[in-house]
Amino acid sequence: MKKLAPFFISSLLLVSAAACQNPSKTSESAPDTVSQNPASPAAQTTQEAKEDAQSELRRRQLNEDIRAREQRNNATGGDTNRATGDLASEVRSKLEANIPDGQITVAADKQGTVTVNGTVKNQDQLNKIQPLAQEIKGVKSVVNKVVVAPPKQ
Template sequence: MKKLTPFIISCVLVVGAAACQDTAKTTVTAPAPDEQPTAPTAQVTQEAQQDAQSELRRRQLNEDIRAREQRNNATGGDRERAEGDLASEVRSKLEANIPNGQLTVNAKEDGTVTVSGTVNNQEQLAKIEPLAKEIKGVTQVVVNATVAPPNS
């Protein structure tokens, strides 16, 4: 056993060192230090927006929120939640259920959440408060959002 442990450790180190020798595999997608990042094309932006509004993405965001809530319940963190956590969860919920909304979310320690910005129609505006109240820890929702149809 005394000889086996150093042998296994040395094998792992040799394999790790050999894997790092091929810089082409590790730096292919990394930008060169002198390269300036380029802005995404309109097509890439459109695809990302469609992905964000897809039913799959909406379900993923809702599952993430449920997982956070379960984690908070298990750790006892549901009694005292950080303002940033509360705002983040409400923001995720609104992004998943109100497509093309331009909303900002601020939260206070007492559970008051303020939602500002614009939505595309009155129906979306009416959904803000019920959606925000679905998040555990939200006691009051102040909606300062307005309806502003998208520019076409």
């Protein structure tokens, strides 16, 4: 029994570490990684994402998610012990709420660098990404790989 407990705990840690490697995405059709080349999304896909993100309930959920992660971060040591998954998730929530029809993937590293990839439908949305991401506590720099790609008709 004494040998089984450490094995179980190490297995659990290994699985959870592997699961944390997934980037945060604003929609199912967003690129799978921040290094993948984005493609123009279908018009129906962007419309569905926009309708979901613009609903009042979804906006409240996104804002509550950001607030809850900030509170947990403050309670567990602040910026010095910030989880990269929390940082990526907060940026993703912020972008999803403010660029509702974007197809965006977000990843973060321990140094506070956030990498954003995917597509948006116009230059105004592209210009919003960096300032919105910088609003999140703990973001030191933003690597913006997002391209303007209007939806396919």
